[in-house]
Amino acid sequence: MxxxxxxxxxxxxxxxxxxxxxxxxxxGSRAVTFDTSVRCGCCGTPLPDTDQLDVRFGLPDVAFTAPETTRHQVNAGLLRVEGHGCFARCLLPVQLSGELKLILGTWMRISEADLERARVLWDEPGYSNLTLTGTLANAIKPWGEDLLNADLTAVVRDPDQIPYVATTHDDLLSRVLHTVWDRDQVLRCFxxxxxxxxxxxxxxxxxxxxxxxxxxxxxxxxxxxxxxxxxxxxxxxxxxxxxxxxxxxxxxxxxxxxxxxxxxxxxxxxxxxxxxxxxxxxxxxxxxxxxxxxxxxxxxxxxxxxxxxxxxxxxxxxxxxxxxxxxx
Incomplete structure (x- = not known):
C-alpha cells in the first residue's frame, strides 16, 4: 500500500x-476466499466483469473460535468439531442483478449419521444420489444472523461438485435462493x-x-x-x-x-x-x-x-x- x-x-x-x-x-468479512481465473486489472491487464463469482467460507462460524485441536477434517468436504457437531460443505447459488451469479461455498450442520453416510459415499458412484438435511452454519452477509441456522436440504447436481442447497422451509433462505439481489448490496459485504x-x-x-x-x-x-x-x-x-x-x-x-x-x-x-x-x-x-x-x-x-x-x-x-x- x-x-x-x-x-x-x-x-x-x-x-x-x-x-x-x-x-x-x-x-469486509472474515475467512472467505474467491475462486476466479480472471486476471486483475490492477496488474496491467483490464479485468472485465465475469458472469459467475465463486466465494468460499473456510470454516463453519462456530469453528473459528474452537481450538484447532477440536477440528477434525474427515475429508475435503466434511468436518467434525468437538462440542459443536458435524458439518458438510455445500453450495448456495445467489442470482445478482446484472446477470451475475454468486456461488457461495458455505457449510451446513448435519447429523453424525449423515456425516458417516456422506463419508462412505463421497468418492463412490453412489455420491450422485447423496441428499443431506441440516442447517446453515455461516452467517452470510448481508443477511447475517437472520440466515444462520436456517433449515435446508442439499443435493448433488454434479458428481464433481459438492452438494447444492436445493430446498428450505425458511422464508429468508427461500428468498435468497429465488430472488434477484442487488449486486452492489451483496458484494459490498466482501x-x-x-x-x-x-x-x-x-x-x-x-x-x-x-x-x-x-x-x-x-x-x-x-x-x-x-x-x-x-x-x-x-x-x-x-x-x-x-x-x-x-x-x-x-x-x-x-x-x-x-x-x-x-x-x-x-x-x-x-x-x-x-x-x-x-x-x-x-x-x-x-x-x-x-x-x-x-x-x-x-x-x-x-x-x-x-x-x-x-x-x-x-x-x-x-x-x-x-x-x-x-x-x-
Missing amino acids: KRVSRRTANLFKGNSEGIETRPLPRL GHPLPVRVQTPLDERWSIERTAGMAARVVDGTSQFVGPGRTVYADLFTTARPRTPTEWLASLTEGAPSAEEAHQITEEYAGGLRRAFWRAATVDGRKQHELYGFVIRDDQALAIACMYDDPDDLAWAQHVWRSVVSAD
Missing part, C-alpha cells in the same frame, strides 16, 4: 473550523479483492466505486481500497454551519500542494461542486502519482485520494473520483 507523506495526510484537514469527520462503516467492480456505500447517502481487484477496509475511520499499484482513501466530512460549495472547497483545500492549471478540474455536481487535481510526488524516495478529489453537496463533502504507480492510471483515478454518488 502506498504511504502518504505528512503534507499529503494534512491535505484533508484544511481549515477544520466547524467541520467534523464522519466515521465510516467497517467493510472486503477481499473481487473480479468485478462494486459501487460501495460509505454511509446511507454516499457511495464510491471499488475497482475490480481491490480489497476494501476501514482504518481509523478512513475507507481504503487497496490493489497492486493503486490505493484509494476516502473521508466524509460534515459542516456545523452553512457554507457555499466554494467556501467548503476553500476550507478543505487550504494548505494543499499546488498543481498546474492543466492538472485541475472543477465541475458542478447535483447543486454542489466537485474538484480534482493531480500531481507527482516523491514519498520515501520513491515517485508516485496522486489525484485528490472533492465532491461537495449541501452540508457534506467527500474527499478522496488516489495513489498510483503508473501515470497512465490517471484516467482510472478520475473515473473513481467521478464515480462518487450522493443520493437525494
Whole structure:
C-alpha cells in the first residue's frame, strides 16, 4: 500500500473550523476466499466483469473460535468439531442483478449419521444420489444472523461438485435462493479483492466505486481500497454551519500542494461542486502519482485520494473520483 507523506495526510484537514469527520462503516468479512481465473486489472491487464463469482467460507462460524485441536477434517468436504457437531460443505447459488451469479461455498450442520453416510459415499458412484438435511452454519452477509441456522436440504447436481442447497422451509433462505439481489448490496459485504467492480456505500447517502481487484477496509475511520499499484482513501466530512460549495472547497483545500492549471478540474455536481487535481510526488524516495478529489453537496463533502504507480492510471483515478454518488 502506498504511504502518504505528512503534507499529503494534512491535505484533508484544511481549515477544520466547524467541520467534523464522519466515521465510516467497517467493510469486509472474515475467512472467505474467491475462486476466479480472471486476471486483475490492477496488474496491467483490464479485468472485465465475469458472469459467475465463486466465494468460499473456510470454516463453519462456530469453528473459528474452537481450538484447532477440536477440528477434525474427515475429508475435503466434511468436518467434525468437538462440542459443536458435524458439518458438510455445500453450495448456495445467489442470482445478482446484472446477470451475475454468486456461488457461495458455505457449510451446513448435519447429523453424525449423515456425516458417516456422506463419508462412505463421497468418492463412490453412489455420491450422485447423496441428499443431506441440516442447517446453515455461516452467517452470510448481508443477511447475517437472520440466515444462520436456517433449515435446508442439499443435493448433488454434479458428481464433481459438492452438494447444492436445493430446498428450505425458511422464508429468508427461500428468498435468497429465488430472488434477484442487488449486486452492489451483496458484494459490498466482501472486503477481499473481487473480479468485478462494486459501487460501495460509505454511509446511507454516499457511495464510491471499488475497482475490480481491490480489497476494501476501514482504518481509523478512513475507507481504503487497496490493489497492486493503486490505493484509494476516502473521508466524509460534515459542516456545523452553512457554507457555499466554494467556501467548503476553500476550507478543505487550504494548505494543499499546488498543481498546474492543466492538472485541475472543477465541475458542478447535483447543486454542489466537485474538484480534482493531480500531481507527482516523491514519498520515501520513491515517485508516485496522486489525484485528490472533492465532491461537495449541501452540508457534506467527500474527499478522496488516489495513489498510483503508473501515470497512465490517471484516467482510472478520475473515473473513481467521478464515480462518487450522493443520493437525494
